[in-house]
Amino acid sequence: MPVYNGASCIEDALCSILGQSFNDFELVIMDDGSTDDTVEIIQEYADERIHLYRCRHDFIASLNQGISVAKGDYIVRMDADDKMFPDRLAEQFRFMEEHPDIAVCGSWARTFGASDELLRTSEQDVDIRVGLLYHNVLIHPSVIIRRQAVENFMRTKNRRELYDRDYIYAEDYKLWVEMALSGFRFANLPKVLLLYRRSDSQVTSLFLDQVMRKTADVQHYYMEALVRELPDDxxxxxxxxxxxxxxxxxxxxxxxxxxxxxxxxxxxxxxxxxxxxxxxxxxxxxxxxxxxxxxxxxxxxxxxxxxxxxxxxxxxxxxxxxxxxxxxxxxxxxxxxxxxxxxxxxxxx
Structure with missing residues (x-):
């Protein structure tokens, strides 16, 4: 979980994570150069599962470092202004154990704050792959990723970092597209396992133009790869x-x-x-x-x-x-x- 100046909401996120029905996990928190009381609030929690790392302000670098220090067989993404439902980890862990062919699994979500709506996502791998041509069909803070898939992907791509730094504001979308092109399989659970905050201070609101441009760049990348690289049949x-x-x-x-x-x-x-x-x-x-x-x-x-x-x-x-x-x-x-x-x-x- 990366966090930048999240003092106003970090406690809600922490409580939702630490209160999971599935408790065999480590919580890797990457403080992305916060200048408010975020770090002090985190340090008040005396839970040995919390591992706090302090970084300079560089979101994608913090994401990549968090991936590199995580030790679990699965990596679960979370944002510091969202909240998990109590059985999120249990549900996703069970699904991944029962479906060893799946590399990445997300879920549905419900927004709160500035809006209240149900965010439905495509469930099957085929629909997700096709859907990625048009938009990001995986909610980033809802996903669980198989560590072995991460290692295989990075080894195949001969790279040291998971997220591409050139695609700020669409780094997750770029990752899913690259993994899809590499043959990894996806799923989304048709269950609401995440409360996704909507506010005017979100990155997607503050930097909408850049988000749209980077999203278009990812779509172009995917389309170009498909046109150039797929077999004729x-x-x-x-x-x-x-x-x-x-x-x-x-x-x-x-x-x-x-x-x-x-x-x-x-x-x-x-x-x-x-x-x-x-x-x-x-x-x-x-x-x-x-x-x-x-x-x-x-x-x-x-x-x-x-x-x-x-x-x-x-x-x-x-x-x-x-x-x-x-x-x-x-x-x-x-x-x-x-x-x-x-x-x-x-x-x-």
């Missing part, structure tokens, strides 16, 4: 690795669409590069009509994941509707015939 890859049951026809339909669009994108790219003389009766563009390759690739990626819905995307980046006008790029999702769509600054897009 996308549907077979998904079925083999996700074990899609027949009871999920909607998912199979979406994967079939993904296969179709992947083939279409490759055809458009080959057409654009002159490797296919005609596509849908349209000749390849002349050299003077071509633009930078990165723009074509990004347009393909955005289209493939339905992020080509430009008004919504522009709004999320806080850009005006007329932010792009003047240059031609290839919009592979405009219709059955390749067409040029005008944007002002390809690099921004």
């Amino acid at each position: 996308v549907s077979s890859w998904y079925i083999r690795n996700m074990e899609i049951p027949e009871s999920l026809p909607g998912v199979k339909k979406r994967l079939s669409e993904a296969l179709f669009w992947k083939d279409e994108i490759y055809n458009y790219i080959r057409w654009y590069k002159g490797e296919i003389p005609r596509l849908y009766f349209t000749p390849s563009p002349l050299p003077e009509q071509c633009i930078e390759w990165d723009t074509v690739q990004m347009s393909a990626i955005l289209t493939w994941t339905e992020l080509h819905q430009k008004p919504k995307y522009l709004e999320s980046l806080r850009l005006s509707p007329n932010a792009f006008s003047g240059k031609k790029v290839l919009d592979v999702g405009a219709g059955p015939v390749p067409s040029g769509t005008c944007f002002d600054d390809c690099r921004l897009f």
Whole structure:
């Protein structure tokens, strides 16, 4: 549990953790350079399970250090302004013991403070993997992570830290995407095991623009990896690795669409590069009509994941509707015939 200037709420979090029905755990608290009474409040608790570490103010570094010093077979994430339900650890420990194939397991949550709502999340691995294309489907302070999976992941990636420091405000989202691409499996328990605080002082409220931009960066990373790295037979890859049951026809339909669009994108790219003389009766563009390759690739990626819905995307980046006008790029999702769509600054897009 990392904490920064959490004096006003840390006691609620501590009481909810120390009062768990499952009590065989250590509580690793990473003080992220607090300047209020947070440390003094923590030190008032005479519980040998508490291990307090004091760090300079660097949230992701504190997260990574906390992972490195934790000793348990499982690592449970918690935020200092939230509260656990009494059976959270027991429920998640039992599930992980019964499902050794699962690397990360989250849960549903209920918000409190500025709002009161139920946060439902996708439960099955296949839905979580597909859902990660569009948003973060795991509530970070609700997850339990298998230590062996963490070690295997870091060894495979040849890295010393779990969370990527370049993705501040979306470090957990980036981690789930990387683990999904590496073949690790996920689950969410359809039970409310966490009370998730909502307030105007939260990072997601104070730094909304940065959160949205980093979220978009993670989505681009995932999409690009899928477009570049998946075998040509996308549907077979998904079925083999996700074990899609027949009871999920909607998912199979979406994967079939993904296969179709992947083939279409490759055809458009080959057409654009002159490797296919005609596509849908349209000749390849002349050299003077071509633009930078990165723009074509990004347009393909955005289209493939339905992020080509430009008004919504522009709004999320806080850009005006007329932010792009003047240059031609290839919009592979405009219709059955390749067409040029005008944007002002390809690099921004």
